[in-house]
Each structure stands twice: as structure tokens, then as C-alpha cells.
Amino acid sequence: MTFPPARPEVERLQAYSAPLEGRRGLLRLDFNENTIGPSPKVVQAIRAIPADHYGIYPEYDGLREALIANLGLPLQIDQIGLFNGVDAALHAIFQAYGDRGETLLTTSPTFGYYNPCAQVQGMAIEAVPYQLPDFSFPLDAVRHALAGGSPRILLICNPNNPTGTRLAPEPILELAAAAPQTLVVIDELYEAFTGDSVLPLADFAATPNLVVLRSLAKTAGLAGLRMGFAIGAAPVIDRLGRVTGPYDINSVAVTAAHAALADQAYTDAYVAQVKQARSWLVEQLQQAGVRHHCAGGNYLLLWPRQPAAAVEAQLREAGILVRSMAGKPLIDGSLRVSIGTGAQMEQFWQAYRAITAITA
Ligand SMILES: Cc1ncc(COP(=O)(O)O)c(C=O)c1O
Known part of the structure; x- marks a missing residue:
């Protein structure tokens, strides 16, 4: 054919x-x-959606504020990007920042969706292996690759899927500060199981190249509804918004997210x-x-x-x-x-x- x-x-x-x-x-x-x-309150909230709600485009008012309140951090609403799952946030990151011939620096083995996102942009991939025997984070090798290769994006899954490898916030901030031209993306999908988040220490004014990804999929139980967040400096979040459709997150997911964030x-x-x-x-x-x-x-x-x-x-x-x-x-x-x-x-x-x- x-x-x-x-x-x-x-x-x-x-x-x-x-x-x-x-x-x-x-x-x-x-x-x-x-x-x-998810929480029974999420199910209740979805059941209570009035029929006319289905006929209008989704409305996102208050959702960014709800995430900020849930995180308990001094963030502004223009520092929060809303996505149809973290998968969609990853798409937006690569579309906005990853160009042909540039490099994604990441680790190996890690979440399998990073590589196709880079490849579709025509990017090269440098994947630094975790260290045996305990799959510890290859910090020196990543530092070295960051200094030597000027990658466009550094993507770290923390804790890493599938090895569970943890990285403390301090070295993450150090990596971001050392490479201001590199977008340093920390995928914190499983952070709730470690408490290692970089967010409480992050100063997005000092390191505007740092972006943190969070999702309501794995802990709050909304994987089927798709709800992801990118948190970073306002100009970076703005660029991610430019390559995202205006109504990519549906209104049922929005209702569910409000209820889930309120029932931590x-x-x-x-x-x-x-x-x-x-x-x-x-x-x-x-x-x-x-x-x-x-x-x-x-x-x-x-x-x-x-x-x-x-x-x-x-x-x-x-x-x-x-x-x-x-x-x-x-x-x-x-x-x-x-x-x-x-x-x-x-x-x-x-x-x-x-x-x-x-x-x-
Ligand atoms: C490390 C990692 N990042 C992102 C995702 C996708 O998350 P979401 O369901 O929010 O799109 C997954 C799902 O398995 C994952 O393991």
C-alpha cells in the first residue's frame, strides 16, 4: 500500500x-x-457532575491553586502546568525544548517513554547506566556528561522506575545550577514513596532550568483519568503551555483532581x-x-x-x-x-x- x-x-x-x-x-x-x-470522595464528586457540564469545554479555574495548597509551597499559579498525565507533560517538554541533533541525557534503565519522546524530535540519547551492584545513581558520570556534552535536556526519574534508585535533592540542585543551558527535568511520579522531592528546596528564580513532574496517577488513583503537573519557572511553564492544546485535560479529570487533592x-x-x-x-x-x-x-x-x-x-x-x-x-x-x-x-x-x- x-x-x-x-x-x-x-x-x-x-x-x-x-x-x-x-x-x-x-x-x-x-x-x-x-x-x-481513588478516594470515595473522588467517586462522589464525579457522580455529582451535572449533565450540562458535559456540554461545555473544561474549566481549569482553581486547580493550580488547589495543587499549590496541597503541596504547601510558596509557588505562583504561573509556575504550574496542567497536563493530560505526565506522559503529555513529557511530550510538551520534548516538543518545546528538544530539537534535531540535540541530546537527551538520562539514565539506564529508566521509564521507557523518555526515549521515544526524544527520538521523535530527532534527538540523540545518552543514557548513563545505574551503578551495580545496588543500582545506585551514577552521579559522577552524569556530572561529567553534563559538563562535557551540553545536553539540551537532562531527565532523571526520582525514585527511578524500575530500579527504585533514589537521589537526594541537593545533588539535583547542584546539577541544575551547573548547567543553566540544560533543562533539568525531575520526574517525581513515585516521590510519595520516598519523600525525596526536590520541590521544598527548589528556588526556581535561581535555577529556572529545573522542572518537576508530578501526577495523580499512581498514588491518588487517577491513572485512568489522566492528570499530570509540571512545576517550574513561569517562563518554562509558559513554553510548555504553548505546545499544549487548550482543552487537553477533560472536565471529569478536573473534578476528580480537585477532590483527590482535597483528600490527601x-x-x-x-x-x-x-x-x-x-x-x-x-x-x-x-x-x-x-x-x-x-x-x-x-x-x-x-x-x-x-x-x-x-x-x-x-x-x-x-x-x-x-x-x-x-x-x-x-x-x-x-x-x-x-x-x-x-x-x-x-x-x-x-x-x-x-x-x-x-x-x-
Ligand atoms: C516514571 C514515570 N513517569 C511518567 C509516567 C506516566 O505518568 P502518567 O500516568 O501521569 O502519564 C509513568 C507511568 O508509568 C512512569 O512510571
């Missing part, structure tokens, strides 16, 4: 593929989502539950002698003694989804398991033990 070719970068692109079908009714431990859904206690309780379940699972893995790595996020890596693909398939048959890390540098052969509630982790552990013949 002949068809008009897309831009060369798009023709070359290997699309980010996330298995999105066939997940219904299963215990989904494959996308690091909130496994129980619910999110905090969920995060506490996940952290407890994570400790419990780590204990089981330790006792059973299963190789694993658990650090910052609501997920951990484990290395089954049997081939990972077979264990993944058998878990699926048992109604549990996990994510194979096949082909990812440093962690090939591992499975990433998202952490949910204590009962969900017990269900997982029971199935895992049966499949991998752990008897103890």
Missing part, C-alpha cells in the same frame, strides 16, 4: 508499547498503578499501606532466598530461578500480571512487581511460591 510517509523520525520510531488489553479482572501488578482506586489523607493512608505491604513482601523474599531489589517506589524487581517469561506467563494464568524486564539493560531476566495492599501481596506471594516451587 502506498501512503504518505510521516516525518523521517516518525517512520524510524519504534513506538512505546505497553500491553493495554486483556488486563480486566486480573490482579494488575504490571503498571505500578494504585491497586484500589486518603492518598497518605494508601501510600502507608503500600509501604507496609512492600516490607512484608521483601521479608518473604529474603526468607525464601529469592534474589530481589527493592528501593524507592511502589514496585520491586525480582529474579526468578526459572526463566522470567515462563514465570510471568504462569502468574498470568493464575490471574496476576507482572512486568517482564526482558531486554532492559542491567535487569534483563527480572520481573517488576508492583506493590498493592497487604492482601494483594499475599495473593501474589502464594501464587509465586506455588509456581516457582518455594516450599519453605
Whole structure:
């Protein structure tokens, strides 16, 4: 079939593929989502949306203020960008800042969506590996690459998905100060599980090249509604807004976001539950002698003694989804398991033990 070719970068692109079908009714431990859904107040607020509301374009009044109040930080509303999920914020960042021939400096392995966002802009990618044996942050190597290569964008996932690697705020601020021409993007999607946010220390007047990404997907339980934020210096947020559609976030998501931000206690309780379940699972893995790595996020890596693909398939048959890390540098052969509630982790552990013949 002949068809008009897309831009060369798009023709070359290997699309980010996330298995999105066939997940219904299963215990989904494959996308690091909130496994129980949002606060009942969110559901109530959505149910209360009047019918005429559906007929008008979404209205964003007060949402930036609500985020600022939730964060409890002295930010101005023009420092907050609203996006249809952090994925859309990433798109906007690359579209606004990443040009052909420029470089994205990032780490490896990390969230799989950064690379296609860079490639579609025709950017080169320099990915610095995490340091074995504990996947610690390669700070010296990143410093070096930043000084030597003048990358257009430095993108750090903190804590990192999938290694959970944590980076303290001070070195982040130091990296941003050292490279004023580089947009330093900190993806804090899983920050609630570590408390390592750079935001409380960030001075966007001193380091206007720093941008922080937050989402209501993984902790507040709004992954299906899509709600992401970029926080930074007003001129940078303005440039991201220029490449974003005027109504990209729908009004149901806006209503849900207001309710979720107003019920931080619910999110905090969920995060506490996940952290407890994570400790419990780590204990089981330790006792059973299963190789694993658990650090910052609501997920951990484990290395089954049997081939990972077979264990993944058998878990699926048992109604549990996990994510194979096949082909990812440093962690090939591992499975990433998202952490949910204590009962969900017990269900997982029971199935895992049966499949991998752990008897103890
Ligand atoms: C590190 C990281 N950043 C961004 C995203 C996407 O977030 P959102 O659902 O807000 O688009 C994900 C989702 O898995 C992620 O793991």
C-alpha cells in the first residue's frame, strides 16, 4: 500500500508499547498503578457532575491553586502546568525544548517513554547506566556528561522506575545550577514513596532550568483519568503551555483532581499501606532466598530461578500480571512487581511460591 510517509523520525520510531488489553479482572501488578482506586470522595464528586457540564469545554479555574495548597509551597499559579498525565507533560517538554541533533541525557534503565519522546524530535540519547551492584545513581558520570556534552535536556526519574534508585535533592540542585543551558527535568511520579522531592528546596528564580513532574496517577488513583503537573519557572511553564492544546485535560479529570487533592489523607493512608505491604513482601523474599531489589517506589524487581517469561506467563494464568524486564539493560531476566495492599501481596506471594516451587 502506498501512503504518505510521516516525518523521517516518525517512520524510524519504534513506538512505546505497553500491553493495554486483556488486563480486566486480573490482579494488575504490571503498571505500578494504585491497586484500589481513588478516594470515595473522588467517586462522589464525579457522580455529582451535572449533565450540562458535559456540554461545555473544561474549566481549569482553581486547580493550580488547589495543587499549590496541597503541596504547601510558596509557588505562583504561573509556575504550574496542567497536563493530560505526565506522559503529555513529557511530550510538551520534548516538543518545546528538544530539537534535531540535540541530546537527551538520562539514565539506564529508566521509564521507557523518555526515549521515544526524544527520538521523535530527532534527538540523540545518552543514557548513563545505574551503578551495580545496588543500582545506585551514577552521579559522577552524569556530572561529567553534563559538563562535557551540553545536553539540551537532562531527565532523571526520582525514585527511578524500575530500579527504585533514589537521589537526594541537593545533588539535583547542584546539577541544575551547573548547567543553566540544560533543562533539568525531575520526574517525581513515585516521590510519595520516598519523600525525596526536590520541590521544598527548589528556588526556581535561581535555577529556572529545573522542572518537576508530578501526577495523580499512581498514588491518588487517577491513572485512568489522566492528570499530570509540571512545576517550574513561569517562563518554562509558559513554553510548555504553548505546545499544549487548550482543552487537553477533560472536565471529569478536573473534578476528580480537585477532590483527590482535597483528600490527601486518603492518598497518605494508601501510600502507608503500600509501604507496609512492600516490607512484608521483601521479608518473604529474603526468607525464601529469592534474589530481589527493592528501593524507592511502589514496585520491586525480582529474579526468578526459572526463566522470567515462563514465570510471568504462569502468574498470568493464575490471574496476576507482572512486568517482564526482558531486554532492559542491567535487569534483563527480572520481573517488576508492583506493590498493592497487604492482601494483594499475599495473593501474589502464594501464587509465586506455588509456581516457582518455594516450599519453605
Ligand atoms: C516514571 C514515570 N513517569 C511518567 C509516567 C506516566 O505518568 P502518567 O500516568 O501521569 O502519564 C509513568 C507511568 O508509568 C512512569 O512510571
